[in-house]
Amino acid sequence: MSTMTESPKTDSDDQSGVVALQRSWWERNGRTASVWGARVLLLVGVVAVWQLAAGTVFDPSFTSRPSDIWGRLVDWNADGTLWLHSWITLQEIVYGYALGSAGGALFGFVLATLPTVYRVMDPFIMALYSIPKVALAPLFIVWFGIEMDMKILLAAVTVFFLVFLNTAAGVREVDRGLIDAVRLMGGGRRDIALKVMLPASMTGMLTGLKVAIPYALIGAVIGELVASNRGLGYLISNSAATFDTAGVFATLVVLSVIAAILNFLVGLLDHRVSRWKPAEAKA
Template sequence: MIIALYRILFLAAFLAIWEVASNAFDAGFFISRPSLVAASFLTMIANGSFFYNLSITATEAALGFLFGAIFGVGVGLLLGRLKVLADILDPFLITFYSLPKVALAPLFILWFGIGIDMKVILAAVTVFFLVFLNTYTGVRSVSPEQIAILRLMGAGERALIAKVIVPSALTWVFTGLRLSVPYALIGAIVGEIIAANRGIGYVLSDAAAQFDTAAVFAALIGIVVLSLIFNGIVRFAERALMPWKAGEDTREISI
């Protein structure tokens, strides 16, 4: 309760300093003011454009996150268990991972057009590598001695994956998923900024083109809201699939 109060006080102080500084230094054109940002934000809500564009970006980012996570976990498990195949593909995966995914956007426009498909694929590719690398690391970190003992006890590959490898790698998987949330949004928003006439990325780009700083900040609020929602969903799934982790977090807080 006290921490929440301090957070509210910090936010209030930050907004007050921002408002006063903007007026004192006549910097409204560059940093706007909280009052103007709030007015722009409320205007977007009133005319329905905020939730309309937010829902489009949320759909693109959510689908990209879902597909990227599924393929990332699947490929991570596969290469984590097949070391020879992992060694063969390693230089190619590292090369593609090193490439800034934003640079792929023009190519994706040529391949997939400017519709929602391009934004979903760009977000999925961005998410894929983070989830894949964390899943692969989690699978490879499982104790070989433990696997050897279970094999001696008659456990097959399916049982090893279901009972040992996946539970052991879950922490790594959810770390990758949490890290991927902003990157899913980056993929969707960059796609909208480059080629779109709707979505929060388009609102951001259009406001910047009109030098409407308040609307730019209002669009950023929408991005923050989406990020918080997605992070909350990932944390909820983590607690549901790893109840022991929630217990550990509670003990850490109490300490």
């Protein structure tokens, strides 16, 4: 009876294993690092050109300078202005976003699972969706006053329709073959809703959540621009009234940072919910 002997490991095998691990790490992380490096270079380049061109190519009273914008942020940080107004606007954005997203996802899922009801409601929903949300601000002031509630509800209404329409589209595009398969296996309406339609609606709902982030900011800031003495919208309005261009741009920078953070958080949620998808579907 012959026996097989295992060949001893050599240094070349170890080195090839290390090279394979390094190549695998680069395939996983190298592209991401390159993208982030390109983003940083682009941002630095834009800021540098802006700083050099202000005062030579165009009038800084209209465009300000990055150095002036940074100085304004430092001053606002020192006297507490930045954090006071940012916290107020952030609350309006988060509460409005949460309220509008929850309502849009719930109603979108429920109505889309009731095809007849959805067809009846569809023209009315689209008519309401078509109304410019800025036109609702005066009406909301009459109904809810000029306190934080008005801004939260304006942001929520703006977010609601985007999440509603995307969630409903995800449910309505479910593969009918999957529904028939569940029915053939003895599943009822509850099984179809929870095991087929709910997972299928996730993609549309997450798309709506991503798209709705800037609109939550827009709804809150519009409310502050129309009637408020607090918040980032108020800072924009007050800075523009005093021809403080650096203040306007500084506020826009803060709003951009808030939007980026919210996008990042929704991206984490998307990644966690979409772990079941193939890698090609996530890319």
